Amino acid sequence: MVLSIDEALGMTIGTAIGDALGAPLEFKESNEPHDYLIEMTGGGVHNTEAGEWTDDTAMMLGLMDAYLKNKGRLNHKDVMDNWIDWESKGLFQSRGKLFDIGITTSNALQSYKDTSIPVQGSTDINSSGNGNIMRIAPVIVANKDSLTDCIQDAVNQSKLTHGSSMCLEYASILAEELWTGKPLKKFKSYRHPLNIERHKVMSGGFIVETYQCAMWAFETSSSFEETVIKAINRGHDADTCGAVAGMIAGRIYGYKSIPQRWLDVLHWCDRIYDETINLFEIK
Numbered sequence: 001m002v003l004s005i006d007e008a009l010g011m012t013i014g015t016a017i018g019d020a021l022g023a024p025l026e027f028k029e030s031n032e033p034h035d036y037l038i039e040m041t042g043g044g045v046h047n048t049e050a051g052e053w054t055d056d057t058a059m060m061l062g063l064m065d066a067y068l069k070n071k072g073r074l075n076h077k078d079v080m081d082n083w084i085d086w087e088s089k090g091l092f093q094s095r096g097k098l099f100d101i102g103i104t105t106s107n108a109l110q111s112y113k114d115t116s117i118p119v120q121g122s123t124d125i126n127s128s129g130n131g132n133i134m135r136i137a138p139v140i141v142a143n144k145d146s147l148t149d150c151i152q153d154a155v156n157q158s159k160l161t162h163g164s165s166m167c168l169e170y171a172s173i174l175a176e177e178l179w180t181g182k183p184l185k186k187f188k189s190y191r192h193p194l195n196i197e198r199h200k201v202m203s204g205g206f207i208v209e210t211y212q213c214a215m216w217a218f219e220t221s222s223s224f225e226e227t228v229i230k231a232i233n234r235g236h237d238a239d240t241c242g243a244v245a246g247m248i249a250g251r252i253y254g255y256k257s258i259p260q261r262w263l264d265v266l267h268w269c270d271r272i273y274d275e276t277i278n279l280f281e282i283k
Contacts, residue, residue: 003140003144003179003181003280004254005277005280006254006255006256007181007250007251007252007254007255008140008141008144008276008279008280009250009254009255009273009276009277010224010249010250010252010253010254010256010257010258011137011140011141011178011247011250011251012060012064012137012138012141012247012250012272012275012276013250013255013258013263013266013269013272013273013276014137014224014228014246014247014248014249014250014251014255014258015056015057015060015134015135015137015243015244015246015247015250016053016057016060016246016266016267016268016269016272017228017242017246017250017258017262017263017266018228018231018232018239018241018242018243018244018245018246018247019053019054019056019057019134019239019240019242019243019246020048020050020051020052020053020057020239020262020266020267021037021039021040021228021229021232021242021246021262022231022232022238022239022240022241022242022243023042023044023046023048023052023053023054023238023239024037024041024042024043024044024048024238025037025044025232025233025235025238025239026044026045026046026054026236026238026239027044027045027235027236028044028235028236028238029235029236030199030203030233030234030235030236036229036233037229037232037233038229039261040262040265040266046099046100049095049267050265051262051265051266051267052094052095052267053094053239053243053266053267054099054100054239055098055100055101055102055105055131056134056135056239056240056243057243057272058086058092058093058098059083059086059092059105059131059134059135060134060135060136060137060138061092061268061272061275062079062082062083062085062086062091062092062135063079063082063135063138063139063157064137064138064141064275064276064279065082065092065275066078066079066081066082067138067141067142067279067282068275068278068279068282071282072142072143072279072282073142074139074142074153074156074157076118076119076156076160077118079118079157079160080109080112080118080120080160083105083109083161084109084112084113086098087101087106087109094267094268102129102131102205103129104121104122104127104129104131104161104162105129105131105161105162107120107122108120108121108122108160108161108162109161118160119159119160119163120160120161120163121158121160121161121162121163121164121167122162122163122164123163123164123165124164125164125165125166127162127164127167128162128164128166128167128206128207128208129162129205129206129207130205130206130207130209130210130211130237130240130244131161131162131240132157132158132161132162132167132170132171132207133158133167133170133171133174133207133210133211133244134210134240134243134244135157136154136157136171136174136175136178136247137178137247138276138279139153139154139157139175140175140178140179140251141276141279141280142279142282143179144179144280147176147179147180150175150176150179151172151175151176151179153175154171154172154174154175155168155171155172155175157171158171162207166207166208167207170190170207170208170211173190173211174211174244177248178247178248178251181251181252183218183219190208190211190212190215191211191212191215191216191219196216201213201216201234202234202236203231203234203235203236203237203238203241204236204237205236205237205240209237210237210240210241210244211244213231213234213241213244213245214231214241214244214245214247214248215248216230217230217231217234217241217245218245218248218249218252221249223249223253223257224246224249224250224253224257224258224259225257225258225259227245227246227248227249228242228245228246228249230245231244231245231246232245
């Protein structure tokens with residue numbers, strides 16, 4: 001696999017685009033098949049600005065920063081320290097303060113503060129949330145030359161906050177699919193059938209639902225824009241479904257496929273662009 005800069009940017013910025021588009025729809029019922037949200041409007045439960053993203057992108061940026069500090073290597077302590085600074089100081093959040101964090105992540109960060117041991121992901125199957133896959137894009141960029149290392153880092157960064165067997169398996173699945181650039185047939189059982197009625201596609205915070213919603217949106221679409229719009233308009237955990245769908249579509253269609261009208265209002269677009277380039281260029 002040869003990952004291009006365009007594909008790397010597609011993943012990281014695609015994550016932020018999907019996150020920002022979906023944020024106003026978080027916790028809402030599905031808008032399908034009517035009243036599609038197709039622009040970055042802002043609003044919702046977090047009263048986001050147009051183009052403002054949530055914890056999904058903030059945690060991705062914290063992970064990417066740790067990779068940059070360590071010349072492309074995963075350092076558990078640096079990642080967790082970054083996420084602690086995000087939680088307590090609003091670092092990596094464009095508005096400068098935390099306004100959204102998952103329970104599983106919050107518990108892991110508190111355990112790290114109490115023990116100084118970075119790996120704190122709950123192994124309880126009931127704690128199989130989607131927080132580990134929404135932030136995974138930098139893992140693929142940092143490990144573009146080795147699928148083995150990519151999968152290992154995907155699993156290890158998951159263990160920091162999400163340690164259930166299901167979370168680790170889905171981190172591995174998504175990492176391999178993003179690295180190879182194609183959905184793998186051996187993982188077909190994890191996806192909704194393509195002929196499923198769209199109103200039955202789940203889009204909650206359970207990792208299975210988020211993965212399947214994002215993959216359903218991708219596999220039934222023919223562009224970055226269509227993929228993300230389908231994913232976010234399922235409602236519920238719309239920001240994370242959008243983030244994962246944007247990551248997948250960005251990997252396949254590339255950065256250049258992202259509509260300019262969305263890039264123009266995306267918070268920290270230039271920063272995400274520059275940091276992705278810097279990570280990509282590490283040898």
